[in-house]
Amino acid sequence: MPLVNTLSTAQSPYLRAHRDNPVAWQQWTDSTLTRAKRENKPVFLSIGYHTCHWCHVMNDESFSSEIIAAVLNEHFIPIKLDREERPDVDAVYMMYLQAMSGGRGGWPLNVFLAPDTLDPIFGGTYWPGPWEEVSSKTGRTRKPQGPEFKDVLLRIHQLWTQDEDKCRHAGADAVRQLRDWTMAKTKADSSPLRPGILCDAYEYFVDRYDSVHGGFGEAPKFPQPTMLSLLVRMHQYMRIKEKVDLGDDRNAADMAIATLEKIAKGGIHDLIGNGFARYSVTADWSVPHFEKMLYDQAMLLNAYLDAWLFNKEANKFALDAVGDIATYLTNGPLTHPQGGCYSAEDADSIAPDNALTKREGAYYVWTYDEFFKVLGRVPGDIAAAHWGVSEFGNVDPQFDLHHELQGQNVLTVTMELPELSGVFGKSIESLEELLADCRDKLRAHREATRMKPSVDTKIVACWNGLAIGALARSGAAVLDVDPNAGAKCLDAAESAAEFIKANMYDETTHRLTRVYLDGPGTTPGMCEDYAYLIAGLLDLYEATFDPGYLIWARNLQETQNSLFWDESESGYFSAANDATNNLILRIKSGADAVEPSANAVSVSNLLRFSAMLGDEHLEDMALRTLDSFGKDIITQPYVYCGMLPSVVAANEGMRTIVLVVGKDANEDSVNDTVASVRSVLLPNTTVVLLRAVPRDDNDGHLQGWLVQQDDIYKTLLAAHEAKEHDADVTVYICRHKECGLPITGKSELMEVLERESNPEK
Structure with a gap:
């Protein structure tokens, strides 16, 4: 019986977006994997997520192609997977890809698997579609470098049919090496973890600090809010305070605050409609990759709140950013009407000049003519100077690989108000009023004339945990400054918590469901779902002083301990001990990715519980978890930013x-x-x-x-x-x-x- 595309029955918006592909996509299920084993066909596993730009590109070029579909459907079992539903599966094969490619990875993540063992045979990310089809459809004249996807498919099929044993041995060897690496002892040998480790991390950041544009390293630049919050807090740790200030602009807190201010003024920040994009393709934060992720908003909300609390008078910009993100989360496209937040807004949207074409950033960018048509000449001149609007567009072609931003302007602050005042002879107060009016007009025009980016309407437990905590902290902190805004944040945090409790939590077993979309999903909660939600509930308790949140958090902690705790080496696995079917490895990581690791958040939670409830057993679990990653923390403290505050807490109490x-x-x-x-x-x-x-x-x-x-x-x-x-x-x-x-x-x-x-x- 031939394969047929089954994605119309999927819950994930990302999977459903591929339901009309000619590729006979299957879902990651026992029945699908049994069929692969029975037919002895390699699995082609393609992992992505709804707002992934290059996933969209590969879908348009390859997965919509009859040529590609014919090869995939005949020689492979093609499976689509949403990484946000199954981060445990994604993490295993991303680890393989990064090991194979020298650390490079990304999405779409495409891997070929042996049909019975699911060992990875080969992998990659984006491969170009059939060039003749692509050039005919898009009008592009520059052929991408590297092999076409069809050539990759045919080569893997050839290798499998001619030397299956060699493919299997290579896959088994790869898994063996990954297992050895994940099980390697990482406990500190003899040196205890001391707060001075933070100084080593600080020196690493100083060496990579961009004193011109803020941020660390070269483009592409990610905001890295966990690291920024750590740098702000370093100056409040007594034993290292004097060691994290080399003077000039190399003060730990100053580096973080300057970076946050640059981000707030950059194109990565939607200066018209609130929220922040995922990252910038330029060093100066001016040209973003336009997708907006819930987890970024939540973590940046915390980082900006930290900056404001650190020095309220000097960092008023940070309070503005807190209000901006809070508005986006409580009254924006990610706001679920019954409580909680959706996952993300897409980077791509319908182009204003072509209703049949989606382009990255189309909803956010402006031509010179349209900008002035909306604002008029005099206000437009001032606004254009302030936001860097140019007649020929302000995006350097080297950062526009597919020529989607030609002649377009990404709004980014290029002339500050004092300079603007001198150039145009207007007071700063009048300029603030004028720019606010321009912002309102541009927003109204954008909403009235453009198709909004699609929204991934999954509600994911862990990211809502992040949002609950950030909204609770922010609401409590600004309540005295702006009672209405503070109350709105607190209401949103409580509504999100109640939504999860009513729809994604089993009161009897105290277990979580990871995803909700028109009903609870079938994927059980992962370690990060428990850790992030517990952290959010602890923040919510401290914001409301309702012990009910503390009791719920304690119940969740007991469940997390029973499902994910590593009895032999301490720390937490990412997947539960009873949910490992079709998972070739259970990974346990303490290093941060874009978000802090589940183990980092868990250590903090355990220490908070021990302080609030006097529970010495939980404190011991926290210390053992820290120690289990001790060797890596000592050698690479800069990738453990989420865990370093707990190193201080463990030493100082x-x-x-x-x-x-x-x-x-x-x-x-x-x-x-x-x-x-x-x-x-x-x-x-x-x-x-x-x-x-x-x-x-x-x-x-x-x-x-x-x-x-x-x-x-x-x-x-x-x-x-x-x-x-x-x-x-x-x-x-x-x-x-x-x-x-x-x-x-x-x-x-x-x-x-x-x-x-x-x-x-």
Whole structure:
């Protein structure tokens, strides 16, 4: 029976986008893999995601081609996989590709597998389609370098039919080497992990810092928010503060903040409609790869919030960026109406001048004529000078490989307001008003006349965990500055948490489903889903002081420990111990990718739990996980940015701020004290709120659970319950199960908090 395309039944938008291909795509299922084994045909596994630009290119050139389909359907079992649904499968074969190609990788990830063992035989990323078809369809005259995809297919088929044993041996050998590498002992031999390791990471970043444009290394440039947050916080770690400042522009925090400011002014930032693109193809952040990912928004929201809290007066731009991203997440294309956030916005969209063609960035770029038609001559002149709009376009052809941006302008700040004021003889205030009006007009025109990029409407647990945490932190921090914006962020964070609990969580088993799209998916939660959601719920507890979130997070942590913990070597595997069918390796990684590793987030979670709940077992698990990656952290600390703050916490101890609300407290006074605690950046700190008299029975029940976790809370509450007259709020700063003297005055509290956030004071 011939293969037929089965992707119309897939849940993933990425897979469904290929349902009309002539390629007889199958899904990653037992029945498909059984057929490959029965027919002894190699599996062609193509992995991508909905907003992947080069995935779209390969689809247009190859997977829509009858020529390619004929070869694939006859000689292979073609399988399409969404990496965002199955990151465990993607990680295995990406590791193979990077090992085979000297570290290079990307998507689409295309690998040929032995049909029974699923060992990889050969792999690559983008291969060009049949040139005659491509040139005829697109009008291109420059043939891409490298072999055409059809030639690759025929060569692999030839190798398999002529020397199957050799192919199998090569695949088995590759898997053996990957398994040896993943199982290699990475525990520190004898040297304990010390905070000084952060200095080694700092020196690495100094060597690669771009003092002109911000960022690190050469193009393409990714924002790397986990690293930026680490650099901001380095100055608050007492033992290394003086060692991460070489003067000039090489202060750790200054490098991060300058980078964040450059990013905010670059073309990577949608200056008209909010949100940030995934990366820039240029060193100066001016020309982005236009897809917008949920995880980038969430992590950048945290990074900009850190920059603002670090120095509110100097870093007002960071507060603007916080508002920008928060608006994008709470009232933008990624906002699910029932709560939670969709995964991404596509890079490609319908071209305004050709309704039959999709082009990268078409929704975002402007011709000179259209720009001035919308704004008029005088406002247009000022706006064009500010945003670098040129008559012939502002994109260098070397960064436009497919000539999709010819004559187009990507808006990026090229003339700052003081210079603009001097050139046009207008006050900065009037220029701000004019540019805001221009922004509104351009946004209205864009929304009215252009087809919006498609949205990947999957709701992914881990990325929503990131968003929940970032929105909760931001909402709590800005509540005192902008109550409406703060409340909106907190509402969005709580709505997302409730959506996941109602639709992607089993109350009986305490297990997560990874993906939701018109219903829960079939893929169980991965380690990152648990880790990121737990982190988000801990942030949400500290933003709302609702112990229900803390209880849910604790239940999830127990499930994560039972499913993913490595009993022999410590740390967490990416895939569960009961979900490894058709997975040739279980990977355990502590190094960061675009997002912090699940192990890095897990260590932080465990340390936070141990500080909040007095759980020494969880603290021990955190320390053992750190130690399990110790050798690699010592030799390459710069790829462990997500874990390095926990190295400091493990050495210096976590700080817990306990707020005890008195019996007859004035709630305005309570809110004022809470706002004071949230007004400073305090790394490796947890915050707990207790009430001498709970507000209602449910509040009392939930607080009762919290108080039972740690005797310190019982002692503090007992002392306040015995008082006839009590302060509205009493603050205790606790470390190592010991609390300092009570603080009741705001001035004293602010003095202590400033000293805690700036150790030199």
